[in-house]
Amino acid sequence: xxxxxxVLDHLEHLALVDFRDSEGVERLQKAIQFADQLxxxxxxxxxxxxxVLEDRCLYLREDDVTEGNCIKELLENAxxxxxxxxxxxxxxxxxxxxxxxxxxxxxx
Amino acid sequence: xSQVSAALKEGRVTPTELCQRCLALIKSTKFLxxxxxxxxxxxxxxxxxxxxxxxxGQPLGILDGIPVAVKDNFNTAGIETTCASNMLKxxxxxxxxxxxxxxxDQGAVLLGKTNLDEFAMGSGSTDGVFGPVRNPWxxxxxxxxxSVPKSHSEDEDSNWVITGGSSGGxxxxxxxxxxxxxxxxxxxxxxxxxxxxxxxxxxxPTYGLISRHGLIPLVNSMDVPGILTRCVDDAAVLLGSLxxxxxxxxxxxxxxxxxxxxxxxxxVSKLSIxxxxxxxxxxxxxxxxxxxxxxxxxxxxxxxxxxxxSLPHTRYSIVCYHVLCTAEVASNMxxxxxxxxxxxxxxxxxxxxxxxxxxxxxxxxxxxxxxxxGNYFLLKQNYEKYFVKALKVRRLIANDFMKVxxxxxxxxxxxxxxxxxxxxxxxxxxxxxxxxxQDDILTQAANMAGxxxxxxxxxxxxxxxxxxxxxxxxxxQEKQLLTVAKWFEKQVQFPMIQLEExxxxxxxVFQHQKSASFS
Numbered sequence: 001x002x003x004x005x006x007v008l009d010h011l012e013h014l015a016l017v018d019f020r021d022s023e024g025v026e027r028l029q030k031a032i033q034f035a036d037q038l039x040x041x042x043x044x045x046x047x048x049x050x051x052v053l054e055d056r057c058l059y060l061r062e063d064d065v066t067e068g069n070c071i072k073e074l075l076e077n078a079x080x081x082x083x084x085x086x087x088x089x090x091x092x093x094x095x096x097x098x099x100x101x102x103x104x105x106x107x108x
Numbered sequence: 109x110s111q112v113s114a115a116l117k118e119g120r121v122t123p124t125e126l127c128q129r130c131l132a133l134i135k136s137t138k139f140l141x142x143x144x145x146x147x148x149x150x151x152x153x154x155x156x157x158x159x160x161x162x163x164x165g166q167p168l169g170i171l172d173g174i175p176v177a178v179k180d181n182f183n184t185a186g187i188e189t190t191c192a193s194n195m196l197k198x199x200x201x202x203x204x205x206x207x208x209x210x211x212x213d214q215g216a217v218l219l220g221k222t223n224l225d226e227f228a229m230g231s232g233s234t235d236g237v238f239g240p241v242r243n244p245w246x247x248x249x250x251x252x253x254x255s256v257p258k259s260h261s262e263d264e265d266s267n268w269v270i271t272g273g274s275s276g277g278x279x280x281x282x283x284x285x286x287x288x289x290x291x292x293x294x295x296x297x298x299x300x301x302x303x304x305x306x307x308x309x310x311x312x313p314t315y316g317l318i319s320r321h322g323l324i325p326l327v328n329s330m331d332v333p334g335i336l337t338r339c340v341d342d343a344a345v346l347l348g349s350l351x352x353x354x355x356x357x358x359x360x361x362x363x364x365x366x367x368x369x370x371x372x373x374x375x376v377s378k379l380s381i382x383x384x385x386x387x388x389x390x391x392x393x394x395x396x397x398x399x400x401x402x403x404x405x406x407x408x409x410x411x412x413x414x415x416x417x418s419l420p421h422t423r424y425s426i427v428c429y430h431v432l433c434t435a436e437v438a439s440n441m442x443x444x445x446x447x448x449x450x451x452x453x454x455x456x457x458x459x460x461x462x463x464x465x466x467x468x469x470x471x472x473x474x475x476x477x478x479x480x481x482g483n484y485f486l487l488k489q490n491y492e493k494y495f496v497k498a499l500k501v502r503r504l505i506a507n508d509f510m511k512v513x514x515x516x517x518x519x520x521x522x523x524x525x526x527x528x529x530x531x532x533x534x535x536x537x538x539x540x541x542x543x544x545x546q547d548d549i550l551t552q553a554a555n556m557a558g559x560x561x562x563x564x565x566x567x568x569x570x571x572x573x574x575x576x577x578x579x580x581x582x583x584x585q586e587k588q589l590l591t592v593a594k595w596f597e598k599q600v601q602f603p604m605i606q607l608e609e610x611x612x613x614x615x616x617v618f619q620h621q622k623s624a625s626f627s
Contacts, residue, residue, distance in 0.1 A: 016464040018468055020476070027539075031541065038424065058359070059362055074202070077200065080452070093460065
């Protein structure tokens with residue numbers, strides 16, 4: 001079953017990355033097909049493993065400030081800044097809907 | 109390393125001379141494209157400081173004055189760190205990764221940053237924005253002798269072979285003598301794969317032993333810094349200087365780590381070597397199969413117990429990796445939005461449109477493909493089906509290893525790659541994902557289970573290219589793993605590369621090995 005255009009569009013919005021062309025979509029289809037092999041494995045009663053170090057405690061240090069005051073270094077690599085702020089374009093403006101876009105997915 | 113260190117102590121060579129020679133060699137091997145950035149000025153400065161210490165008779169340790177190279181996905185203060193991507197072109201790190209800092213604190217001389225696949229995604233070191241890395245063995249006498257003679261000189265340049273990846277630049281740098289050791293990273297085999305293709309030692313330490321602070325992450329639960337050196341003893345030295353708890357990386361274990369020297373094993377009769385039958389994977393070249401078999405016999409004839417074992421879920425490790433890797437990548441790449449660092453697009457309409465354009469311009473197809481796949485597997489409707497399922501399969505894979513080690517096996521012996529290095533023209537016929545799926549098959553499971561693994565160069569193939577074998581050990585038992593690897597290295601006497609187009613250097617500084625080979 002192919003992935004629907006709605007899901008493709010949704011993914012582009014979530015990832016803020018575009019498929020660019022049919023090759024990109026094909027790549028996803030193949031990736032899903034590849035991943036489907038997982039379902040051949042019987043995992044009844046098996047707990048998911050998120051870390052190989054699950055039997056150990058994560059290290060937590062004392063809540064003391066040991067470094068900081070490096071505003072200059074932090075701002076160094078930003079292209080647009082004002083005083084001690086990173087400057088971003090206006091937020092809360094969603095990307096245009098599929099119909100309004102000039103994207104490859106429009107044609108699908 | 110101990111030889112060079114001794115030479116430095118005795119004044120037979122100075123850190124500055126060593127540094128200058130390496131820098132000159134880097135220039136003359138530029139066609140390999142192993143380095144993205146060469147930090148000439150700072151390296152010479154570090155060399156000079158090292159020289160002062162030697163003059164005072166106070167070297168910091170065995171690494172003082174030793175030229176090293178670091179893969180370009182480690183942050184290095186004041187030096188550009190690009191991850192071979194447009195997204196980070198021009199990004200000058202404000203800090204050193206912990207492992208880089210440790211090297212510098214011991215007086216190592218940082219020559220530069222090595223080339224890789226973009227964001228360490230790939231198994232050829234062919235997909236970075238600075239172009240592919242060429243395997244130094246392409247220019248070796250051994251390879252040229254076995255190549256079909258070409259009638260025109262312009263054809264000569266087209267059958268160079270890849271280094272493997274993604275730490276290809278680091279492997280090529282060590283293999284071509286431009287540095288004595290290099291750092292790579294290993295998430296699915298990215299250190300061991302190029303090590304095998306370039307004929308060098310590639311060590312993947314146990315997950316949690318070496319700090320990942322400053323290593324630009326790919327898969328947080330599997331990434332480790334990798335060590336590339338010319339011999340196993342050197343890998344032990346590097347390990348000793350890098351391992352240990354780091355408060356800045358809470359996934360490093362808190363146990364005390366004691367650096368060790370490797371004993372010269374003479375008696376292997378108490379050793380039990382496991383041969384996992386599933387590693388006889390489809391596509392494994394008959395040459396490597398024969399070599400693997402010969403190696404098993406070597407251990408048997410020396411008195412070790414050699415048993416066939418089974419890791420039944422091996423063939424799912426690649427699929428599992430595919431899902432977990434893309435999922436973690438989707439998350440890790442989210443930090444690249446152009447605001448705080450890296451490339452930033454000119455679009456100003458909204459934050460989202462700026463982010464989207466920045467990421468569109470900054471990432472290559474491979475990276476974007478993985479981000480999109482990852483997001484797909486993490487969708488609410490797919491989360492249980494793919495992501496959680498993969499986590500369960502991960503446990504099964506890790507359990508396979510536990511069972512085998514609990515049954516009395518000390519070390520596993522497997523091939524590292526399916527074949528020797530492919531010519532570049534052939535390699536690029538298939539896309540990145542297909543290649544990665546094929547090439548990572550033998551190395552990936554060790555990352556899944558977090559186990560230490562090492563590639564030891566074993567012999568030359570019929571085409572005159574290096575082939576390596578892999579040893580996988582128990583968690584945090586690097587000493588045992590390296591001891592066995594060292595014994596094996598001594599038995600096989602892997603030949604030294606005979607580079608044709610490059611002038612060889614003063615023999616007193618470089619290790620000699622007999623050309624009697626294993627095969």
